[in-house]
Amino acid sequence: MLKTLFQIGKQGICTEPAPDLGSDFLLPAHRLRNEILEVLGRSLTIREVDAGSCNACELEIHATNNLYYNLEGLGIKFVASPRHADMLLVTGPVSRNMAMALKRTYDAMPAPKIVVAVGDCTINGGIFGENYACCGGVGKILPVDHFIHGCPPPPIELLKGILTAVRLRYGHPIVQGK
Amino acid sequence: MQIADFTFEPERLATPVPIWRATCPVSDWQEVAHAVAASGGRLVSLWGSDRRVRKAGGYVISAAYATAEGLLCLELRLGQQGESYPDISASFPYANRMQRTIADLLGLVAEAMEDRRPWLNHGAWPADYFPLRHEVTGKEAFPACELQDYPFVRVEGDGVHEIAVGPVHAGIIEPGHFRFSVVGEKVLRLEERLGYKHKGIDKRFEEMPAKDGYRLAGRVSGDSTVAFSWAYCMALESICNTRTPARARWLRALLLERERVANHLGDLGALANDAAFTFGLTQFMRLKEDWLRLNQHLFGHRLLMDVVIPGGVAVDLENTGISELLTQCQGIAKEVKNLRAIYENHAGLQDRFIATGRVTKELATTLGLNGFAGRASGIPVDLRADFGMAPYGGHDFKKAVHRNGDVAARVTVRFDEIAESLRLIRLFATELAPGEIVVPLEAVAETKLGAGWIEGWRGEVFVALESDGEKIQRCHCHDPSWQNWPVLEHAVIGNIVPDFPLINKSFNLSYAGPDL
Numbered sequence: 001m002l003k004t005l006f007q008i009g010k011q012g013i014c015t016e017p018a019p020d021l022g023s024d025f026l027l028p029a030h031r032l033r034n035e036i037l038e039v040l041g042r043s044l045t046i047r048e049v050d051a052g053s054c055n056a057c058e059l060e061i062h063a064t065n066n067l068y069y070n071l072e073g074l075g076i077k078f079v080a081s082p083r084h085a086d087m088l089l090v091t092g093p094v095s096r097n098m099a100m101a102l103k104r105t106y107d108a109m110p111a112p113k114i115v116v117a118v119g120d121c122t123i124n125g126g127i128f129g130e131n132y133a134c135c136g137g138v139g140k141i142l143p144v145d146h147f148i149h150g151c152p153p154p155p156i157e158l159l160k161g162i163l164t165a166v167r168l169r170y171g172h173p174i175v176q177g178k
Numbered sequence: 179m180q181i182a183d184f185t186f187e188p189e190r191l192a193t194p195v196p197i198w199r200a201t202c203p204v205s206d207w208q209e210v211a212h213a214v215a216a217s218g219g220r221l222v223s224l225w226g227s228d229r230r231v232r233k234a235g236g237y238v239i240s241a242a243y244a245t246a247e248g249l250l251c252l253e254l255r256l257g258q259q260g261e262s263y264p265d266i267s268a269s270f271p272y273a274n275r276m277q278r279t280i281a282d283l284l285g286l287v288a289e290a291m292e293d294r295r296p297w298l299n300h301g302a303w304p305a306d307y308f309p310l311r312h313e314v315t316g317k318e319a320f321p322a323c324e325l326q327d328y329p330f331v332r333v334e335g336d337g338v339h340e341i342a343v344g345p346v347h348a349g350i351i352e353p354g355h356f357r358f359s360v361v362g363e364k365v366l367r368l369e370e371r372l373g374y375k376h377k378g379i380d381k382r383f384e385e386m387p388a389k390d391g392y393r394l395a396g397r398v399s400g401d402s403t404v405a406f407s408w409a410y411c412m413a414l415e416s417i418c419n420t421r422t423p424a425r426a427r428w429l430r431a432l433l434l435e436r437e438r439v440a441n442h443l444g445d446l447g448a449l450a451n452d453a454a455f456t457f458g459l460t461q462f463m464r465l466k467e468d469w470l471r472l473n474q475h476l477f478g479h480r481l482l483m484d485v486v487i488p489g490g491v492a493v494d495l496e497n498t499g500i501s502e503l504l505t506q507c508q509g510i511a512k513e514v515k516n517l518r519a520i521y522e523n524h525a526g527l528q529d530r531f532i533a534t535g536r537v538t539k540e541l542a543t544t545l546g547l548n549g550f551a552g553r554a555s556g557i558p559v560d561l562r563a564d565f566g567m568a569p570y571g572g573h574d575f576k577k578a579v580h581r582n583g584d585v586a587a588r589v590t591v592r593f594d595e596i597a598e599s600l601r602l603i604r605l606f607a608t609e610l611a612p613g614e615i616v617v618p619l620e621a622v623a624e625t626k627l628g629a630g631w632i633e634g635w636r637g638e639v640f641v642a643l644e645s646d647g648e649k650i651q652r653c654h655c656h657d658p659s660w661q662n663w664p665v666l667e668h669a670v671i672g673n674i675v676p677d678f679p680l681i682n683k684s685f686n687l688s689y690a691g692p693d694l
């Protein structure tokens with residue numbers, strides 16, 4: 001026990017500041033949490049579905065939860081049930097064997113049903129292409145709000161992408177000029 | 179009958195580990211399997227190909243057997259009209275799913291095999307559509323339809339009920355279906371149904387130039403990208419008779435060990451988390467993140483994708499990089515040692531780990547459990563040491579082996595392997611020979627078979643490639659999870675349902691790898 005406490009004390013806090021989304025968006029990064037609260041009235045909940053990825057995208061999604069990125073600290077949470085989710089985070093080019101499960105997960109979600117596709121192969125199948133077993137992109141099955149590029153996208157890009165998708169959907173009052 | 183008694187006249191492939199190929203007459207197919215099993219060998223992979231368009235070609239079934247001398251790739255030529263071949267699941271029960279996959283992809287069935295349920299074909303394409311046959315392009319699209327029901331084996335009895343899980347799981351995990359039959363909270367039976375991630379990778383390879391295939395191989399299972407891309411490159415280099423420069427060989431091994439450490443770090447954290455000791459998760463996730471960031475900094479990719487390329491590696495390690503690497507290894511070694519002491523002294527954690535999900539050596543042998551999980555059940559197989567492939571040979575490589583075969587043993591083996599990999603990384607980095615990191619591949623005159631065989635972090639990764647150096651005629655990637663998934667079904671028997679995540683994580687098998 002002592003050792004555990006000692007390790008915790010020694011480690012201190014490693015969380016890094018949230019990413020800055022650049023000049024398109026007026027809000028400074030540190031107000032993200034308030035912003036999400038403002039828009040959704042609560043934290044943002046995400047259901048992740050792997051629709052045929054190579055699993056590397058999952059590894060990076062996991063990493064967003066580590067203490068450096070501290071996703072939960074920003075008010076973003078992964079949930080087990082689509083019934084509790086505001087956002088669907090999809091990886092993989094959508095194998096035909098997963099198409100129905102993906103669609104059903106989406107159908108089970110309440111509004112706002114934001115869909116974010118993670119990784120290059122979600123765009124058009126990427127390296128896996130399109131064939132008898134592979135639908136060739138998430139767009140073939142669901143309306144996608146935002147694609148996050150990368151193979152796999154590193155955690156910081158995932159964070160940016162998730163936040164961008166929320167802002168795109170709720171343009172006002174966040175996006176400049178509105 | 180001994181393996182030596184068969185008249186194969188095997189041909190040695192130009193690989194850094196001993197791999198042979200030979201043709202086997204149909205009359206010997208089952209006997210060879212039996213002889214390999216009896217002499218302690220293993221079935222590494224089983225796959226089919228359609229060579230009907232090639233001169234004197236036909237359908238071919240291939241089996242790769244690991245023997246004490248090396249890997250023997252045997253081909254069974256079925257001719258133009260072939261429809262069936264002898265079943266070898268009596269010698270190797272784990273051939274079952276591989277044979278069902280061959281039936282789904284090529285329409286060739288193993289005679290007398292009782293279990294004929296489709297494995298990859300869930301009903302999204304017609305039962306008489308065989309994607310690996312030459313007459314189809316693989317691009318055919320079929321109207322969306324309801325997937326078929328799968329006849330799971332039913333357990334009857336008083337108070338038995340079923341729990342169905344998946345394909346979409348509760349966490350951020352790959353999809354697959356688990357059907358538990360339980361009494362109270364005790365698991366009587368688990369049956370897996372996989373194949374949800376099948377995306378036609380085998381067929382996809384055939385559209386790619388051979389020089390680009392390593393990228394797809396590196397995305398068969400993202401956590402094993404170095405192992406798969408290396409195995410692919412080894413196969414292509416053996417076809418092109420090209421020897422990689424020493425510096426590249428050392429760098430490849432260094433990358434493979436970095437991949438191993440990254441995965442063990444992540445899983446050790448997740449295992450503690452599954453036993454409600456979140457401290458372990460946060461600590462190990464931090465170490466893993468540090469580890470991946472240095473990968474990005476030194477090799478340009480956090481998970482090391484596309485760094486191993488045909489002929490060598492894509493990125494060199496500068497001297498400054500070497501010193502960063504050494505410092506990091508030292509730091510991580512110390513931290514992992516501290517955390518290990520915390521794990522070992524944590525009564526709650528040990529209580530969950532010890533005697534949970536036990537796989538005996540006998541069971542592990544029968545079912546072909548391989549990789550670190552096999553070593554945790556007392557099977558001392560590790561390709562890095564067994565054939566002394568450079569640069570592993572001559573470093574007093576220590577295999578991590580344990581007897582108990584429970585979650586605790588798999589945790590111990592993972593800790594031991596991290597320590598050994600950190601030692602190797604430091605050695606490899608300091609020994610790096612000067613010189614080139616990549617050489618061009620030599621041209622080849624005809625289509626040949628090449629193979630690659632690598633001890634990935636999870637287990638034996640194998641790639642068989644048929645190519646003329648330009649085009650890919652056939653590429654088969656084999657993930658060790660093929661063997662290990664059925665073992666998981668046995669490992670959970672008699673355990674309680676809440677221990678399943680823990681047992682599952684202790685193996686951490688790939689879905690993408692075998693689904694292809």
Ligand code: SF4
Nearest residue numbers: 053054119120121151
């Ligand atoms: S985008 Fe790349 S890393 Fe992500 S699942 Fe697809 S192939 Fe894998």
